[in-house]
Amino acid sequence: MRVLITGGAGFLGSHLCDYLLAQGHSVVAMDNLLTGSMDNIAHLAGRDDFSFVKHDVTNYVFVKGPLDAVLHFASPASPVDYLTYPIPTLKVGALGTHKALGLALAKGARFLLASTSEVYGDPLVNPQPEDYWGNVNPIGPRGVYDEAKRFAEAMTMAYHRYHQLDTRIARIFNTYGPRMRLNDGRAVPNFLHQALTRQPLTVYGDGSQTRSFCYVDDEVRGFYKLLMSDEHRPVNIGNPSEMNILDFARTVLEVTGSKSEITFVDPTDERVVDDPKVRRPDITRAREVLGWEPTVELREGLGKTLAYFQDRM
Numbered sequence: 001m002r003v004l005i006t007g008g009a010g011f012l013g014s015h016l017c018d019y020l021l022a023q024g025h026s027v028v029a030m031d032n033l034l035t036g037s038m039d040n041i042a043h044l045a046g047r048d049d050f051s052f053v054k055h056d057v058t059n060y061v062f063v064k065g066p067l068d069a070v071l072h073f074a075s076p077a078s079p080v081d082y083l084t085y086p087i088p089t090l091k092v093g094a095l096g097t098h099k100a101l102g103l104a105l106a107k108g109a110r111f112l113l114a115s116t117s118e119v120y121g122d123p124l125v126n127p128q129p130e131d132y133w134g135n136v137n138p139i140g141p142r143g144v145y146d147e148a149k150r151f152a153e154a155m156t157m158a159y160h161r162y163h164q165l166d167t168r169i170a171r172i173f174n175t176y177g178p179r180m181r182l183n184d185g186r187a188v189p190n191f192l193h194q195a196l197t198r199q200p201l202t203v204y205g206d207g208s209q210t211r212s213f214c215y216v217d218d219e220v221r222g223f224y225k226l227l228m229s230d231e232h233r234p235v236n237i238g239n240p241s242e243m244n245i246l247d248f249a250r251t252v253l254e255v256t257g258s259k260s261e262i263t264f265v266d267p268t269d270e271r272v273v274d275d276p277k278v279r280r281p282d283i284t285r286a287r288e289v290l291g292w293e294p295t296v297e298l299r300e301g302l303g304k305t306l307a308y309f310q311d312r313m
């Protein structure tokens with residue numbers, strides 16, 4: 001296959017480039033480098049089966065030659081990033097998804113949307129199955145991301161129903177690993193960076209909110225299985241092992257051997273508004289339809305991520 005990956009220089013996009021190339025496909029990576037980085041794909045430069053296009057996918061997308069698949073991964077994806085770039089976040093989820101779908105239709109390509117557990121908002125059901133419709137505040141600070149991704153899913157289904165486009169929707173839960181930006185503001189890079197520099201680990205609120213962290217290699221393997229399946233309904237791709245953020249901070253201290261303290265950030269802080277209180281994927285569908293489940297344990301994955309961060313620092 002010849003595959004276009006929007007957001008190809010980002011954290012997930014760049015790992016997806018590597019995975020598809022390793023499977024023998026050729027890859028065109030597109031990125032406007034707003035939150036992505038050429039460092040993530042520098043090792044691919046000069047390969048015949050790889051090319052990079054700097055382009056903002058919210059504008060008309062032109063790609064020369066045939067495409068068999070379009071994987072739409074472009075978007076700021078950390079809460080701090082979408083607080084910094086609220087309008088580009090809305091535009092890439094809405095206009096960018098429309099452009100990427102239009103391109104897939106024109107090329108007769110399969111389309112895969114990188115959607116998110118944020119479509120469930122602050123969920124009233126735990127774990128979250130795909131048929132839960134969510135609890136999203138459209139006008140809160142996170143609304144720019146959540147609503148753009150909800151629109152993106154609706155647009156993807158409209159192309160599927162109206163144009164018979166061959167579509168996939170991956171709902172991505174918290175994922176971590178090498179190539180996360182040290183300053184992207186998410187819990188994993190923040191805590192690792194703070195632990196390594198002996199600064200206090202900043203737990204937002206009281207730390208009782210839960211998340212379920214998936215190592216990037218597991219996640220990307222799930223995307224590929226979904227792409228190669230014929231499932232057009234949304235599929236949760238995430239790790240169902242749930243823990244609260246205070247325990248997660250303690251785990252980071254253990255893995256790093258750090259003597260940092262833990263501090264608690266005021267729950268009225270902008271970064272804490274509408275923070276989902278629980279999050280855990282129900283992966284029954286992924287298990288049954290894709291034969292997929294994660295295999296990397298948290299401590300193992302954190303160890304690999306730690307090695308990357310130490311190297312970068």
Ligand code: UDP
Nearest residue numbers: 079185186187188190202203204209245275
């Ligand atoms: N969090 C935290 N301290 C930080 C960064 C994040 O306590 O320095 C919390 C955040 O409030 C959330 C969880 O960790 O409850 C995961 O946050 P992250 O930004 O990684 O992803 P989210 O799940 O919010 O998209």
